[in-house]
Amino acid sequence: MSIAAALSQGAEEGPVGGAPAAAATKPARSGAYLMLLPGLAYLVVFFVLPVFSLLATSLYVPAPGGDIGQFVPAFHWQNYVTSLQEFWPQTVRSFVFALIATIAALVIGYPIAYVIAVRARGRTFLQGMLLVLLVAPFFTSFILRTIAWRQILADDSFVVHAMKWLHLLPSDGRLTATAFAVVAGLTYNFLPFMALPIYASLERMDSRLLEAGGDLYANGPTTFWRVTLPLSMPGVVSGTLLTFIPASGDYVNAVLLGNPTSTAMVGQIIDSRFFVVNDYPTASVLSVVLMVAILILVGLYVRRAGTEDLL
Amino acid sequence: MGVTTNGSETGADLELIRVTKDFGTFTAVDDLTLTIPSGSFFALLGPSGCGKTTTLRMVAGLERPSAGQIRIGGKDITATKAYQRPVNTVFQSYALFPHLTVLENVAFGLRRSGAKDALAKAGNGLDLVELRHLADRKPSQLSGGQQQRVALARALVNNPAVLLLDEPLGALDLKLRRQMQVELKRIQTEVGLTFVHVTHDQEEAMTMADTVAVMNAGRVEQMGPPAELYELPRTAFVANFLGQSNLLAGTVVEQGEVLGVDVAGTRIQVPAARAVSHAGSVLVGVRPEKVMILTERDPLPPGCNVLGPGTVVDVSFSGVSTQYQVMLPGLGTFGVFVQNLVGGATVAWGDTVRLAWQAGFTFGLDGGDDVSSGALELDGVA
Numbered sequence: 001m002s003i004a005a006a007l008s009q010g011a012e013e014g015p016v017g018g019a020p021a022a023a024a025t026k027p028a029r030s031g032a033y034l035m036l037l038p039g040l041a042y043l044v045v046f047f048v049l050p051v052f053s054l055l056a057t058s059l060y061v062p063a064p065g066g067d068i069g070q071f072v073p074a075f076h077w078q079n080y081v082t083s084l085q086e087f088w089p090q091t092v093r094s095f096v097f098a099l100i101a102t103i104a105a106l107v108i109g110y111p112i113a114y115v116i117a118v119r120a121r122g123r124t125f126l127q128g129m130l131l132v133l134l135v136a137p138f139f140t141s142f143i144l145r146t147i148a149w150r151q152i153l154a155d156d157s158f159v160v161h162a163m164k165w166l167h168l169l170p171s172d173g174r175l176t177a178t179a180f181a182v183v184a185g186l187t188y189n190f191l192p193f194m195a196l197p198i199y200a201s202l203e204r205m206d207s208r209l210l211e212a213g214g215d216l217y218a219n220g221p222t223t224f225w226r227v228t229l230p231l232s233m234p235g236v237v238s239g240t241l242l243t244f245i246p247a248s249g250d251y252v253n254a255v256l257l258g259n260p261t262s263t264a265m266v267g268q269i270i271d272s273r274f275f276v277v278n279d280y281p282t283a284s285v286l287s288v289v290l291m292v293a294i295l296i297l298v299g300l301y302v303r304r305a306g307t308e309d310l311l
Numbered sequence: 312m313g314v315t316t317n318g319s320e321t322g323a324d325l326e327l328i329r330v331t332k333d334f335g336t337f338t339a340v341d342d343l344t345l346t347i348p349s350g351s352f353f354a355l356l357g358p359s360g361c362g363k364t365t366t367l368r369m370v371a372g373l374e375r376p377s378a379g380q381i382r383i384g385g386k387d388i389t390a391t392k393a394y395q396r397p398v399n400t401v402f403q404s405y406a407l408f409p410h411l412t413v414l415e416n417v418a419f420g421l422r423r424s425g426a427k428d429a430l431a432k433a434g435n436g437l438d439l440v441e442l443r444h445l446a447d448r449k450p451s452q453l454s455g456g457q458q459q460r461v462a463l464a465r466a467l468v469n470n471p472a473v474l475l476l477d478e479p480l481g482a483l484d485l486k487l488r489r490q491m492q493v494e495l496k497r498i499q500t501e502v503g504l505t506f507v508h509v510t511h512d513q514e515e516a517m518t519m520a521d522t523v524a525v526m527n528a529g530r531v532e533q534m535g536p537p538a539e540l541y542e543l544p545r546t547a548f549v550a551n552f553l554g555q556s557n558l559l560a561g562t563v564v565e566q567g568e569v570l571g572v573d574v575a576g577t578r579i580q581v582p583a584a585r586a587v588s589h590a591g592s593v594l595v596g597v598r599p600e601k602v603m604i605l606t607e608r609d610p611l612p613p614g615c616n617v618l619g620p621g622t623v624v625d626v627s628f629s630g631v632s633t634q635y636q637v638m639l640p641g642l643g644t645f646g647v648f649v650q651n652l653v654g655g656a657t658v659a660w661g662d663t664v665r666l667a668w669q670a671g672f673t674f675g676l677d678g679g680d681d682v683s684s685g686a687l688e689l690d691g692v693a
Contacts, residue, residue, distance in 0.1 A: 208402060
């Protein structure tokens with residue numbers, strides 16, 4: 001009897017199973033569950049409990065007569081109303097910035113992935129070099145790279161000079177501390193997370209399918225639209241998720257490249273509510289809202305993109 | 312007829328004029344000139360690396376010739392792209408689109424060429440290969456044979472001027488391959504399109520094609536109807552690659568209607584019309600099934616070439632026939648196929664026998680040919 005058959009038999013018969021095979025597999029199965037315990041314990045302590053704590057904190061009220069930062073447990077759901085009334089622009093802005101950055105990263109990242117996976121196919125050295133270049137930024141810290149972008153976008157930088165010369169920017173315009181800078185930073189920082197999954201799915205694609213497209217009267221663009229793009233959709237879906245989710249919660253780019261008023265993102269508010277003002281309930285409310293909104297948006301997106309339908 | 316036309320140039324000859332394809336220093340196709348008449352079932356047969364697939368890919372527009380011209384119906388298509396050519400291919404790997412259903416795969420070309428009722432026509436195409444009931448499946452849910460038929464339908468529905476088949480049956484098991492050979496031939500007769508079939512399987516080529524071109528090292532060695540190629544090979548490569556042959560080196564000692572060739576002291580008669588060269592050193596050949604085995608007591612039949620005596624060194628019984636290997640001193644081993652008419656082997660291992668065949672079955676090749684060229688690719692009994 002094969003191991004798989006023995007296992008399934010064991011599963012059907014359960015603990016009362018009289019067959020020797022079922023009895024033999026029982027210790028192995030409980031052993032497998034035992035091995036899950038450390039991971040489960042870790043998740044309970046560092047994920048499940050903090051989430052409960054976060055939900056609870058979001059409903060706390062200030063301690064009567066207490067100091068700043070002193071709160072008592074309560075069920076004050078009005079926290080959600082007041083917090084959102086105050087901070088809805090930052091919350092909405094976060095998603096708008098994340099969406100623009102995701103689209104920009106897709107537009108920039110897809111051709112990069114395509115060149116590495118399809119055009120450089122068969123040229124192993126070139127492919128390897130391009131991949132190294134793509135992931136090279138990871139060798140430096142995220143913060144350092146973002147600080148470097150302040151120099152790149154500074155008022156006397158070549159980028160600004162060039163854009164003024166091309167009349168893309170008015171002569172008194174600037175990039176520092178603008179929404180453009182924040183979105184550009186987000187796009188840059190999450191670009192590899194977009195390009196790599198797309199690369200992975202294009203790499204798997206059989207290039208003979210492209211020949212078949214040409215053979216069946218589809219020109220280059222049509223073959224791309226009808227064959228290449230649909231086949232790379234799993235990569236596009238994971239790339240957009242890997243970009244959109246962290247970008248909507250990001251505050252490093254907003255803090256370092258933006259200004260505190262017109263480009264503030266919700267991550268920045270959570271950070272300042274928590275660490276500067278010690279307003280824990282508001283910080284928790286915004287965290288919960290961010291989390292739930294991402295879950296809903298991602299759920300709708302994945303359902304619509306229907307990954308299981310793509311391959 | 313299950314396929315409706317979409318107005319492409321059915322009934323156009325395919326011409327290759329002095330086509331050459333170099334890959335770096337390697338010449339895959341060497342100055343090839345071919346005319347494939349419209350409506351024919353044409354096979355390009357040869358061992359791997361002989362340039363047959365490259366030839367096909369140049370016709371499809373997937374490779375660009377280094378020199379020469381390709382024409383369909385007199386129109387030069389050499390410079391056009393694959394998607395502009397009235398040609399469709401059944402790929403060796405099938406290359407079905409994994410993200411589309413079977414029906415959408417078949418409709419792909421029809422939609423691109425803007426055919427009306429693409430789905431209805433695709434459905435008819437599926438009828439032709441008897442797979443309509445699987446229209447909504449994905450290719451990954453089909454067996455190899457079914458995928459092969461979808462690939463065929465996908466190419467056929469476009470009613471191309473030329474349908475190219477690149478070793479389409481290579482991935483199928485033997486039984487399914489035989490079945491598909493018959494089916495392909497039926498479909499070709501039914502739709503009347505020009506089929507160009509690339510294969511390394513000589514039996515497949517002979518079973519299906521009206522005309523076979525045997526390719527070797529980028530050139531066509533010989534071209535003609537299968538029976539003609541088999542009965543009268545013009546090079547040692549063809550004699551060995553298409554079926555099996557017994558080839559012996561000799562010298563022409565007598566000219567005339569019938570050449571007299573001296574083979575290690577024995578006079579062999581070759582009709583001059585069946586000989587490539589008529590003087591000097593030549594190769595004489597005969598197919599194994601034309602040879603009779605004679606024991607000491609048998610009388611010599613008239614009009615025959617006779618060799619021997621020799622010793623039977625191998626007997627393999629294969630049901631329909633028995634294959635003998637006879638060792639002829641000074642000449643080497645001779646293969647003989649005997650139809651199993653009387654039941655069981657007629658002679659046994661170690662017997663001393665003579666070999667005879669009607670002189671008219673002998674063919675003569677150029678003495679410069681390599682006796683063993685093309686023989687390595689033999690896969691089993693012809």
